[in-house]
Amino acid sequence: MTKDKELKSQVLLSERDIATKVRRLAFEILEHSGDEQLFFVGIHKRGVILAERVRDILKKEKQEIPLGTLDITLYRDDLDNLGTNPAIESSDIPFEVDGAHIVLFDDVLFTGRTIRAAIGNLIDYGRPSKIELAVLIDRGNRELPIHADYCGHEIKTTKQEYIRVRFREMDDEEGIYLLK
Amino acid sequence: MEPRKDLLDIESLSSEEIEFLLKTAGPFKDLFEKSVKKVPTLRGKSVLTLFYEPSTRTRSSFEIAAKRLSADVTNFSVAASSVVKGESVLDTVDTLQAMKVDYIIVRHPASGIPNLIAKHANASVVNAGDGFHAHPTQALLDAFTLREVFPKSARKRVLIVGDILHSRVARSTSTLFRKLGVEVGVLGPGGLIPDGKPKEFKVFRSFDEAFEWKPDLIYLLRIQLERQKAQFFPSLHEYHQVYGVTNERFARVEKEGIWIMHPGPVNRGVELVDNVMRYERCLINQQVENGIATRMAVLYWLKPQTSSREAEVEV
Incomplete structure (x- = not known):
């Protein structure tokens, strides 16, 4: 985080923009799934918040959607390259994964490696009938054949740039910034 | 948390490191309730248990911990090995070094042997009990x-x-x-x-x-x-x-x-x-x-010098 100060930051989405995008994401999911029972899984930490927001919007529209959380640290393929060991959060999947139609949530889709790890992690819990992916921002630069089924906002970036997401639930403010 | 190469005693751990290990063991314990009790974290890494004293529980506990992290585990059976033929501890370590193991779990009746091995080896060393010294x-x-x-x-x-x-x-x-x-x-x-x-x-x-x-x-x-x-x-x-x-x-x-x-x-x-x-x-x-969960947290935290450590990357 120290490098934030040295970088120029540009607002990509304001708090209001985020609210609009999340609502659209929710209704796209509703449109595609109809009456089908869905199960949400958020990737720690901001994917969990995104999943919770979408679930809350759909509360009146659909039967209750169980929500699980996933920490994918142990499934990362780059642990050897990290100088430090990330703290691990508890993963909690409070429903039967076998046969479930799961929507996986993360805030930013970038190389696709996090999602690859998350899918590997989920499959260790059972055999879902389907896994879909919902993200708030797709910033391109994929290194794996992975795409989002639901996407709030797409933007072209370079690998050197950095997207910073701030959510009120865990940060003091809300907004999405591009750091160059 | 900054990783270390070895875990030899409690005295040298900072309170941050202790809190990190105790906190990290929790999610590992949660894994035991899953149908697949395994994560791919140490895939491709090799863990070797080197016990100069009889032990079934501690050794199995380390073995299960390593396997649940997807590491390959070898038990170096001392009684049946060249130690009986007179090989010194450091010669044994040289042998293990040549075998390119990443983690050595060692138990020895003499205090200080794990420290000696740690100095000598690139692999991470975990003290699984040495003499009257530490566990x-x-x-x-x-x-x-x-x-x-x-x-x-x-x-x-x-x-x-x-x-x-x-x-x-x-x-x-x-x-x-x-x-x-x-x-x-x-x-x-x-x-x-x-x-x-x-x-x-x-x-x-x-x-x-x-x-x-x-x-x-x-x-x-x-x-x-x-x-x-x-x-x-x-x-x-x-x-x-x-x-x-x-x-x-x-x-x-x-x-x-x-x-x-x-x-x-x-x-x-x-x-x-x-x-x-x-x-x-x-x-x-x-x-x-809890022994298994805690040992998983320890193996997760330690970083052997055998792995290529590059600059910090952001994902």
Whole structure:
């Protein structure tokens, strides 16, 4: 985080923009799934918040959607390259994964490696009938054949740039910034 | 958290490192409830257990921990190996070095051997017990178990009973408990209490005296007949009468709701009577389960110098 100060930051989405995008994401999911029972899984930490927001919007529209959380640290393929060991959060999947139609949530889709790890992690819990992916921002630069089924906002970036997401639930403010 | 290469004792751990390890063990324990109890974290890494002393529990615990992290595990069976043929410890380490193992789990009857190996090897070394010196993963699993019962462990009272002098468990666990703010008292045969420790521990002369201190938990040490060259107490029967949890003492333990820990394996009828094993506040099996989770956290945290460590990357 120290490098934030040295970088120029540009607002990509304001708090209001985020609210609009999340609502659209929710209704796209509703449109595609109809009456089908869905199960949400958020990737720690901001994917969990995104999943919770979408679930809350759909509360009146659909039967209750169980929500699980996933920490994918142990499934990362780059642990050897990290100088430090990330703290691990508890993963909690409070429903039967076998046969479930799961929507996986993360805030930013970038190389696709996090999602690859998350899918590997989920499959260790059972055999879902389907896994879909919902993200708030797709910033391109994929290194794996992975795409989002639901996407709030797409933007072209370079690998050197950095997207910073701030959510009120865990940060003091809300907004999405591009750091160059 | 910055990784380290080796885990050799408790003394050198900072309180941040201790908190990191205790916190990290939690999610690992959650894994045991899943149908697949395994994560790919150490895939492709090799873990070798090098035990110069007999041990089934600790070795299996490390082995399961490593396997649940997807590492490959080899047991270097010392009794059956070249040690019998006269190979020195460092020659053995050279051999392991050539085999490119990433983690060495070592137990040795002489204090300091793990430190010697750690200096010599690129692999991460975990001390699984050396002489009377240290048994850090036992201490971590004990602390993790204590925290499950008492999330705020500070100022809780733990009474350690037994052969304090010959016990690396007592040394490591009491050090860690005190680092967590726990008050530690000790009770054991006179000849088996180290001299000059009254500032760190409260020393009791009898179980009655210790009960008056109102311990929250009693930690029973195993009587290690194999590690005791001189006779410090007349007989096992007498030990049980004076320092064991007898039926009479167990009634008091139950009445006051005191928790029980023991590092295993238990000598029934010596440290405790059978009924204690069925007591709902007996944490012995929980300690075994937590041992695996804690050792997974340790293996996750350590970074051998065998892996290519590049600059920090952001994902």
